[in-house]
Amino acid sequence: MFAQKGVELIQELERAKDFLPPFNEDGVRQVLEEMRALFEENQRDASSAVAGESEYITSVHIRHCALERNKRCLMAYLYNRLERIKEHRWHFGSVLPADIKANICEPEAQFFIKYNKSLAAYMKSIGEGSYSLDLTQNLKPPKNLYIQVKCITEFGEFETEDGDIVVLKKNSLHLLPRVQCELLIAQGILEHVS
Amino acid sequence: MKGYCEWLTEMYVSDLKREFYDVILGKRVLIFVNFDVDAIASCRILQYLLLCDSISYSIIPVQNQNDLISAYKESCEQSNHIILINCGGTLDIVEHLEPTEEKVFFIADSHRPYDVCNIYNDGQVCLLGKSSEKEEIPSYEDIFGNDDDNDESSDHLDGEESDEEEGDEEEIRESKSKRQKLDPAEMVMRRREKRLWHEKRKEILFNYMQFSFYSSSTALLMFELAWKLSRDSNDLLWWAIIGVGEQQLLGKVDSKTSVLDNGKLQSHMIRLAHLSQHGGDSAGTKDALYITHEKDLNLSMYRHWSLLESLKYTPQTASHFHLWTLKGEKKLNEFLAELGLPLSQCRQKYNSMDIELRNDLRSIFQKKVEKYDLEDLIEYSFNSQYGFRPKNSASDFVFALLALLDSAEKDKDPADAFHDALECLSNSKMDAVYRGIELAKLQQIAIGKEVHACLDMGHVINAGPCLYAVIQDGTPDAKYYGHPHSLLMLGQFLLKAHISRARGRGLRARELPLIISAPSAIRPSHCLLLGLPPLSLDSPKNLIGKAFEQAAENTQTEITSVFFDSSVIEINSEFRSNFLDSLFSLLE
Numbered sequence: 001m002f003a004q005k006g007v008e009l010i011q012e013l014e015r016a017k018d019f020l021p022p023f024n025e026d027g028v029r030q031v032l033e034e035m036r037a038l039f040e041e042n043q044r045d046a047s048s049a050v051a052g053e054s055e056y057i058t059s060v061h062i063r064h065c066a067l068e069r070n071k072r073c074l075m076a077y078l079y080n081r082l083e084r085i086k087e088h089r090w091h092f093g094s095v096l097p098a099d100i101k102a103n104i105c106e107p108e109a110q111f112f113i114k115y116n117k118s119l120a121a122y123m124k125s126i127g128e129g130s131y132s133l134d135l136t137q138n139l140k141p142p143k144n145l146y147i148q149v150k151c152i153t154e155f156g157e158f159e160t161e162d163g164d165i166v167v168l169k170k171n172s173l174h175l176l177p178r179v180q181c182e183l184l185i186a187q188g189i190l191e192h193v194s
Numbered sequence: 195m196k197g198y199c200e201w202l203t204e205m206y207v208s209d210l211k212r213e214f215y216d217v218i219l220g221k222r223v224l225i226f227v228n229f230d231v232d233a234i235a236s237c238r239i240l241q242y243l244l245l246c247d248s249i250s251y252s253i254i255p256v257q258n259q260n261d262l263i264s265a266y267k268e269s270c271e272q273s274n275h276i277i278l279i280n281c282g283g284t285l286d287i288v289e290h291l292e293p294t295e296e297k298v299f300f301i302a303d304s305h306r307p308y309d310v311c312n313i314y315n316d317g318q319v320c321l322l323g324k325s326s327e328k329e330e331i332p333s334y335e336d337i338f339g340n341d342d343d344n345d346e347s348s349d350h351l352d353g354e355e356s357d358e359e360e361g362d363e364e365e366i367r368e369s370k371s372k373r374q375k376l377d378p379a380e381m382v383m384r385r386r387e388k389r390l391w392h393e394k395r396k397e398i399l400f401n402y403m404q405f406s407f408y409s410s411s412t413a414l415l416m417f418e419l420a421w422k423l424s425r426d427s428n429d430l431l432w433w434a435i436i437g438v439g440e441q442q443l444l445g446k447v448d449s450k451t452s453v454l455d456n457g458k459l460q461s462h463m464i465r466l467a468h469l470s471q472h473g474g475d476s477a478g479t480k481d482a483l484y485i486t487h488e489k490d491l492n493l494s495m496y497r498h499w500s501l502l503e504s505l506k507y508t509p510q511t512a513s514h515f516h517l518w519t520l521k522g523e524k525k526l527n528e529f530l531a532e533l534g535l536p537l538s539q540c541r542q543k544y545n546s547m548d549i550e551l552r553n554d555l556r557s558i559f560q561k562k563v564e565k566y567d568l569e570d571l572i573e574y575s576f577n578s579q580y581g582f583r584p585k586n587s588a589s590d591f592v593f594a595l596l597a598l599l600d601s602a603e604k605d606k607d608p609a610d611a612f613h614d615a616l617e618c619l620s621n622s623k624m625d626a627v628y629r630g631i632e633l634a635k636l637q638q639i640a641i642g643k644e645v646h647a648c649l650d651m652g653h654v655i656n657a658g659p660c661l662y663a664v665i666q667d668g669t670p671d672a673k674y675y676g677h678p679h680s681l682l683m684l685g686q687f688l689l690k691a692h693i694s695r696a697r698g699r700g701l702r703a704r705e706l707p708l709i710i711s712a713p714s715a716i717r718p719s720h721c722l723l724l725g726l727p728p729l730s731l732d733s734p735k736n737l738i739g740k741a742f743e744q745a746a747e748n749t750q751t752e753i754t755s756v757f758f759d760s761s762v763i764e765i766n767s768e769f770r771s772n773f774l775d776s777l778f779s780l781l782e
Contacts, residue, residue, distance in 0.1 A: 146248050148241070150613065157271075164222055166252060167269035171609035173253035173616075175244060194620065 002038070002066035005031045006073025013080055020084050023105040028074065035070050038063045085112055089119065090136050137179060146175045149190040158184070205313055207300070207320045210419040214300055214322060217275070218249060224273040225253045226262055226281055229612060229757050230679070231595045232304060233280035235413035235437035238619045239430050240277070243420055255612040256281055258754050258764075259290070266291050280304055280412055281758045286311040287319050302412045304441070305758055307402055310337055323415050332398045405735040406760045408446040410455050413437020421462065428470070428483045431462055432588075433619055435485070435576045436595070439588035444596075444682055448733050459576065460487050483580055483621065490575040491559060494638055495590050498631045501547070502530075502540040507642040509687040510570060513694040518646040529566060533558050545584070580621070594618060594630025597637050600677035602716055640671035641684045645691050654692045654708075659781035661703060662774065663688060665712040667721075667767065676715025678722060678762045685710040685726045693729055704730040707738055709777070714764060721770060723753075725761045736761045745777040 009027045042063045045056040085108060088100060094116050096104075104112070119135075127133040155168035160180050168174070168189065184190045207213040223244070227237045237253065244251050252272060256262045262281060270276075270291075276299050278287075283303030288311060293299070301312065302322040306329055312319045314334050325331060417434035420426045438455045441447045447455075463485050470482070493511070496504035505511045505526060515529070516522035530540055535558065539547050551558070556572065563571050576588040598615040602608040618626045644665065648654055654663045663685075665672060675684045689708045696703050708726040725738025739760025746753045746763075751773050753763040765773060 144245065144248070146245065146250060148245065164250070165272045167272055169254060169265070169268060171255065171607065171613065172269075173241075173251075173613075175241075175249070175251045177250070193617075194622075 002034070002063075003069040003073065005034060006070045006077075009077045010073055010080075013077060020081065020088070020100055020103050022103040023081070023108065025105065028077070031070050031074055035067055038067050038070075042067070081108065082111060086115060089115060090139070093136065094120075142178060145177055147178045147181055148173065148175050148193050149181050149185065150174075150193050151189065152191050153189050155184075155189050205315060205317075205319065205321055206325050207322050208324045210322060210415070211422045214320070215243075215419060215423065217298070218277075218300075219247060220249065221275050222273040223249060223251045223275045223277055224269060225251055225277045225279065226256050226265065227253055227612075228280035229255060229257055229599055229608065230280055231440035231592055231599070231615070232411050232413050232437040234595065234599075234612070234615050235433040235440075235619065236279050236302060236411075236416040238433050238616065239413060239416040239420055240279070242430060243416075243423065243425060246425055255609050257608060258756055258758065259285060260754065263290055266293075270297070274298060276300070278303065283308045283312060283321065284406075284758065284760070285309055288315060293318065302415055303758075304408045304410065304412050304446075306407050306409050307331075307405075310399070310402070314338060323409075326409065329409070330402065332402050336398050337395050404740050405737050406739040407733075407735045408441060410447065410451050411438040411441050414455055414458065417462070426462070426466065428466055428485055429621060431459070431466060432483060432485055432576075432578055434462075435459055435578075435588045436591050436619070439576070439592045440596070443589055443592050444679065445686060446734055456487075456574065463487060463576075483578055486577050486579075487574060488577060489556060489560075489572055490577065490587060491556060492571050492573045492575070495593055495631060495634060497544050497585065497587065497590060498628075499635060500541055500543055501535070502537070503635075503639075504544075505540075507638040509683075509690050511568070512642065512645075512687070513691040514566075514568060516691075516695065518649055518691070529562070532565075533562055580624070583624070586627070590631060591618065591627060593634040593638075594627050596679045596683075597634035598626075598630045600637070600674075600680045600715075601633060602677070603673060608716065637674045637680055638683075640674035641680065641687055644669070644671065644675065644684060645687050648688055649691060649695065654688065656703065656706070657778050659778060660707045660709055661689070661692065662709040663711070664770075665710070667713045669713075672713050673715045675712050676722065678724070678756050678759070681710065681712050681722055681724050682726075682762070684712070685724055689726055689729055704728065707781075709738065709774070711770065711774075713767070717764065719767055720764050721767045722756065723763050723765055723770070723773075741777055741780050745773055745780055748780070749773055749776045 005027060009024060009031065012021060012024060012027070042060050045060050045063075049056045049060065081104075085104065088096060089112065092100075096112070101109075120132075123135055124132045151168045151170055151172050151174065154170045158166045158168050160166060160177065166174060166176065168184075173193070174190075181190055181192070185192060225237065225240070227233050241251075241253070252269065254265045254269065256265055262278075262285075266276075270293070274296050276293075276297060278299060278301045280303050282299070283301045284305050284307065286309045287293070287299050287301070295318075297318065299319045300322055301319060308321060308329075308331075310332065312321060313325075313331060314337075411434070413434045414437060417426065417430055420430050438452070438459060441455075442452045467485075492508070493501075493504040494508045506517055511517070511526075515526045517526060527537065530537065535551065539551055544552070560572055563569055577585050578588070579585045595615045595618055598618065599611050601614065602611040614626065615630075617623050618630055648663055648665075653665075654661055665675070675681050685708055688710065692708075693701075693703055705728050707728050709723065710726070711721055711723045714720040714722050723742070725736060725742065727734060727736045727738070739755070742753060742755075742760065742763050745751075749769070749772055751765060751769045753765050753773075756762045756764050
């Protein structure tokens with residue numbers, strides 16, 4: 001059946017909802033091959049149709065529809081992958097984790113870099129003075145800008161963005177800006193307490 | 195002089211909102227918290243307030259003076275505003291911590307007496323709360339006055355001052371010529387005056403520092419701050435009640451203070467209940483916290499125990515019935531029989547008792563307490579209930595918190611115990627409270643057994659000026675009372691039981707303080723020494739703390755007072771007997 005491969009590509013993307021599956025180069029190539037074959041046959045039949053054999057016109061029409069469909073499937077596949085990459089940019093920041101990086105192909109990587117650049121340029125343009133507003137933070141309005149954390153390892157001095165020095169001593173409790181705690185919590189230095 | 199003094203009394207910050215909270219608003223604060231329930235409750239209230247206003251803070255739990263000093267040295271750079279909760283008031287902060295000029299200390303401490311240098315200073319140390327008449331704080335003139343109003347005569351006493359002046363020769367010559375002008379008789383008079391003044395100062399200071407005691411709860415102070423900021427709620431009130439409850443459970447305050455505090459809490463409770471009724475917030479009522487103030491049985495944790503066990507391990511009933519004897523147990527059974535409570539029901543867990551008995555329990559007891567002379571068995575208490583969950587009394591919470599605080603052992607960091615206790619004071623963590631209560635039961639059982647053992651073996655010894663009891667190293671359950679709070683409970687129980695047994699000549703024991711010692715659960719080869727004021731005084735003013743200090747000075751022993759209470763000290767076990775000998779001779 002025509003356009004089977006293209007639908008398979010989309011199904012594959014649909015099944016992996018939470019992550020970006022590796023770029024299916026093989027699948028894309030097969031679709032392209034199918035399209036080339038369809039196109040060649042169409043060209044042959046079209047030329048004979050021009051010669052006067054009118055019975056080929058319906059088959060040319062059907063093949064053309066299949067071509068269009070294949071094209072749309074490929075476009076959808078590529079577009080949705082890019083959407084996901086954009087989403088990852090907002091989620092993970094400007095550097096993608098290694099496992100995601102391994103799953104994107106070269107043109108996609110190029111796109112990612114360009115997207116990064118334009119996002120950064122935009123964020124720079126909307127901030128006041130030398131500050132730039134990080135749009136990727138707090139996508140939902142946070143309930144509180146500060147969270148309470150407990151220090152679970154002996155870390156020592158930590159300088160916050162506004163220049164305050166916090167001494168993270170084991171078993172001390174702190175109320176710190178959420179933004180600055182996130183990394184330390186991920187590193188296992190702090191623990192969020194409600 | 196008068197104007198100067200007025201300015202100095204300002205070290206008491208009575209307008210908490212304007213002079214304390216508005217000052218720290220928008221700054222970073224550093225908070226040191228002592229290990230007691232009152233401090234933890236105050237800390238919880240303060241945390242809530244600071245969170246509301248996004249005031250970034252760091253909280254560091256501290257156990258004793260050395261802890262405080264080292265923690266301060268480590269983390270003083272991060273903030274210029276330092277709050278001390280239930281610690282530091284009795285130390286000369288400026289001398290011990292050597293702070294730089296821009297630091298400001300706010301002290302909310304229920305330990306008394308305050309160090310006089312904290313009361314009179316140049317604004318670096320602020321004491322939260324009002325001064326009360328009871329504390330009998332010496333006036334400024336009496337202890338510092340002469341130092342600066344009479345430069346000439348203090349020159350020869352005050353070495354430093356004359357050192358400073360050496361650079362300025364002219365001044366020296368001037369002062370010398372002045373001095374020469376004075377005739378010798380006047381000089382002698384002045385010197386005499388000076389000496390008299392110094393003697394008087396010493397006496398005043400001694401009288402002032404002699405007794406250590408507690409003032410009203412810090413948690414209540416913090417709650418009143420929240421109230422003034424219009425941020426008070428039932429949760430905050432409950433924490434304040436727990437703070438006050440600890441002081442009353444451990445007998446830290448006299449009855450007058452506790453009646454006043456309870457009155458304040460009760461009026462806040464009524465006000466908040468009124469507010470929530472008219473606020474019409476019916477959606478949240480299912481999980482909301484209800485607080486009630488009602489007459490309740492004064493038995494340890496009876497809602498989580500069986501009635502029989504609770505009766506057995508509550509100090510009042512145990513010492514009243516002499517439950518460590520066979521006769522006592524029979525008497526208790528007789529009491530229960532007269533109340534009409536079947537033994538089988540009393541052995542049940544309270545929750546599984548007959549609902550009818552449970553509902554009438556208080557009135558059943560009420561009828562007979564007079565006959566058995568047990569009036570203090572029924573007292574007003576604060577109870578709380580979350581939605582439809584079972585009721586808890588404030589003392590249940592206090593027991594749980596104390597047990598958790600005292601759960602530190604050799605391999606468990608005391609700070610973990612602190613965090614466990616702090617965790618209890620958040621609405622959703624009832625599990626933590628129940629865990630604490632289970633621990634508290636074990637602790638109470640251990641204490642009850644130890645009292646029994648001490649009385650049987652005659653471990654309470656009359657040393658003349660005081661009673662003393664030593665719990666030997668290696669006693670099976672020693673880990674339960676190797677902590678200050680539980681040792682205090684053990685001491686109070688033991689004293690009560692010992693005195694209830696005494697007859698005739700033994701009654702003199704009522705007038706004696708008790709010194710009790712137990713091996714420390716945290717530091718091996720160290721032991722805790724705790725002094726309790728005599729039962730007859732009916733006042734928690736304690737002079738043992740001062741005696742400990744004096745004895746340590748005489749014997750050159752190193753002591754550490756634990757939890758900033760001078761009447762609990764930690765001492766190396768080797769020096770204990772020596773130290774005790776010196777202490778007894780002091781108390782003579």
